[in-house]
Amino acid sequence: MRFSQLYAPTLKEAPADADLISIKLLVRGGFVRKVAAGIYSFLPLGFRVLKKIEDIVRQEMNAIGSQEILMPIIQPAELWHETGRWDDYGPEMMRMQDRHERFFTLGPTHEEIITHLLRNELNSYKQLPVSLYQIAMKYRDEIRPRFGLMRSREFLMKDAYSFHGSWSSLDETYKQFYGAYSKILQRIGLEFLVVEADSGAIGGNESHEFNVLADYGESTLLYCDCGYAASDEKAEYLLQEESQEGAVADLKIVPTPNSRTVDEVSAFLEVTSRDIVKSLIYKGRKGYYMALIRGNEELNESKLKAALEDQTLVMATPQEVLDLLGVPIGFVGPIGLPKEVTIIADHTIKGLKNAVCGALKEGYHYSGVLPGRDFKIDSWHDLKMVTEGDPCPKCGAPMKSAKGIEVGHIFKLGTKYSEKMNGYVTDEKGNSIHYIMGCYGWGVSRTISAIVEQLHDENGIIWPLAVAPFDIIVTAVNIKDPIVSEKSIQLYDILSEAGFEVLLDDREISPGMKFKDADLIGIPVRITLGKKLAQGIVEVKPRTEKKPLEVSIVDGFDTLLEEIKKELSNYRPVSKMEAE
């Protein structure tokens, strides 16, 4: 393709609202354009990258026997009512009405649709397993769309669903997807980490996230040399229980005027934050909860939602707390709590004695608190947000942390959807059983951002060969020079015939602008036909190298072709992280 004909408007400056290096470079390089908050158009360069990622994903899905289908984007609300997710999903689900005032959602995911699709047609265990996938647009009405393609409202996903007559069959397919996802990332050429993950609103028993490592990744990952790795939403740790034995004080109410936060109370009462019971009020489907954790720890809401099996759970507003308990949030505590509020405590509370908590009276806290003696706990759970240095749950060594961008997520759904939507098959004995399901998502458009976050430098994007919009850019420094023009077109033809995707920069602009654009859009190899062409010399420069290699074409293009093939077969950009 000739650059003069390619619709790729490059920009010197990124728009002011571009908040990450990836979206800055993608906009500047003419890959994408924003249409509205979280909504993008893919221009020809961006589309080429998207298509290459899509094709790699498709090939790996086909390789594990998943069959491609296409389900509708607009989904009738009735199906979502069956599973209860019409209410559970919250305002992130885009909703609309048709001209007959029937409700639809722009699908954020397709469990309901596919369970419905198969429930009347799958009859026997003999038809199982079945694995189906699609590559299609998905919608999520982010309250604040940001990070370009990483947190957009319309995005391209590959979603797959599998159906099984036994758990062992699900396990086998789950492993195949695990392998396929790893292979996709290896083929693209990215550094990644697979972690145990929280299954959130999708549900199910087990899930893994595939994260591309990047300095500004949205996800925090905990990992250990022993092999354990989990997202911070899911990560567990080795609990070292403290004993409550030893001297205990009496419960005492103490004035704590204007001391509301953990820091304020610990300063005022001269205790450590570890000695404070942090009491947080949450509102769920069945009412109010008080979650307790030590003052020096952060509560992990994903764990709380999982423990209470309630994805609608949100922190109560200060006003709701005031209405419920008659006291501002800074003075809330578990002693004397109305019975309708369920108390759920993190394990760290167990070892507490002589602790401090809010007194349910404005301006007062209790000291000398002993959990168990002074208040009852309805249930114990691990609710702690694990951080770097916490002991690994498998081996006890201090864990490390990294930032990642989630591109894939696989789930063992089990019978969650087949139960709610009456999906049955008959098993070998003729019994009706709910089929067991798995689901497997891949963020196709998001992968573009992940690649750029990991692979770029100060001059622009560094695409891995597998997804680069073109393999080679031939830069004709002065296209008006007849020799440059002739040779660059000749070279373009030879390289195209050899099977390479070539972009010929034949624009009538300065050499500096051409070099800048070539670096910005990040094509793996640049061949420059400049002044030295008079002596039969062309330059070959991989995007990852600073200095070009000079190759003579006096005796024809064979040597050059060999050199390019060598460069491309060895081409493997590495992230700064890895390089460090």
Place this chain on the structure above:
Amino acid sequence: MRFSQLYAPTLKEAPADADLISIKLLVRGGFVRKVAAGIYSFLPLGFRVLKKIEDIVRQEMNAIGSQEILMPIIQPAELWHETGRWDDYGPEMMRMQDRHERFFTLGPTHEEIITHLLRNELNSYKQLPVSLYQIAMKYRDEIRPRFGLMRSREFLMKDAYSFHGSWSSLDETYKQFYGAYSKILQRIGLEFLVVEADSGAIGGNESHEFNVLADYGESTLLYCDCGYAASDEKAEYLLQEESQEGAVADLKIVPTPNSRTVDEVSAFLEVTSRDIVKSLIYKGRKGYYMALIRGNEELNESKLKAALEDQTLVMATPQEVLDLLGVPIGFVGPIGLPKEVTIIADHTIKGLKNAVCGALKEGYHYSGVLPGRDFKIDSWHDLKMVTEGDPCPKCGAPMKSAKGIEVGHIFKLGTKYSEKMNGYVTDEKGNSIHYIMGCYGWGVSRTISAIVEQLHDENGIIWPLAVAPFDIIVTAVNIKDPIVSEKSIQLYDILSEAGFEVLLDDREISPGMKFKDADLIGIPVRITLGKKLAQGIVEVKPRTEKKPLEVSIVDGFDTLLEEIKKELSNYRPVSKMEAE
């Protein structure tokens, strides 16, 4: 692929709401499933066909230098307000609000988005022409979705847009698209007719529709041996004007109790329907219109909308007419009409004398009416719905008619969108000019229905090779027979290696069911390994033939492979129409 692993649930009966043979066969054959009215899922077989059509369309777009992009499905209302189409488009446009109550449409088309995309980045005529396309879902909230994929609410379209600095450049690109569209239909192997078309809500100066011929096509096409062809919405005819000369009668009001329709009035007054002025009230953006045409002709609303340049035009309701004129619709006429109602007349009114029209008085008509003398006409237009037998506008010969399914539509938009949305480029002289646009739609999912409507028989679908889900089906009659099993797998491997897409029917069901399914899903060639395999004989049967050919594999598969290659290279199913 093995049929036992393919997710293709075939059905004996079509669902009751399937209203055309194509959707009946597509559902029965396990190609698609309905999710809600006008909303479908594509199962693996259907997806394979869809993808093949998509790929043919993509190749032909790339061949004429159009560049693939991807624009969002959800489009901000603001852009549609700029062109006025937010109001013009009516209830067929799907609308929604996001969580911030901002309005969006699920795009029925993308002129606004692409004009916006380019308006800030196209600067100079030197960047032109540019041609961009996408293949993506489109939405139309049909009041009564029907005919399966032909009139669905969510459908896959290829839409392309071109941008030019001159009309001659647009003409050139328009011709390229015309050629590419013809080639797509030739490659698929369909009988089609290209006709001049009305450009409707899209607008512009010229447009052509590409129609696949089919008995139950939605579009009526008029055509002539001289080469003229147009859709009935657009078709013109050679007007033979009658002279008004000769004796004229005086205008007379006559009672016509209970005679409201043309037929009733012509019977009651003993005049022909040709002598009656049919007066129809329409409501548009600027008010009310009365459209006049002879009683024996039908009014063409597309022509009326085009003549009045008002796509919002609808026929007034009986109540609106009563409120406006104080008389029921059966007695409406142009004599004494309030001035705020504009009179627009078809050319056929010109030759009328001694005519009859409603008297604007309940129970009365006028006779002896002479247009011009008795009432004034604000403007004359061709408003007639042309039908079979009307004289060709080019050569005067009686036109023929055919039914077609519109799969492609190309438009010369001109400057409609660049004017409304401030899209400028500088021309050679440095002047700012609005760029000139073309747009080019192709119904990708609709093409599936069109193919099946044209190519089927009483047993099922007859796919052309270019879009068949598989090239060959190998029917292993009794898969439990070890020789059948061995040979069918061997044959499957050989054919697959030879580059064919093969479906191996290894299911444990009766031979009759296998043959029925093979015919239903319409794979071009069936190879049967049955009882005669004991003598080394297999059967080869193209889908279009009644009788199989017997081929010996005693000396290996070479002869068979030759035979199959021959059959497939000659394979060209023809429509019944053509065969007749």
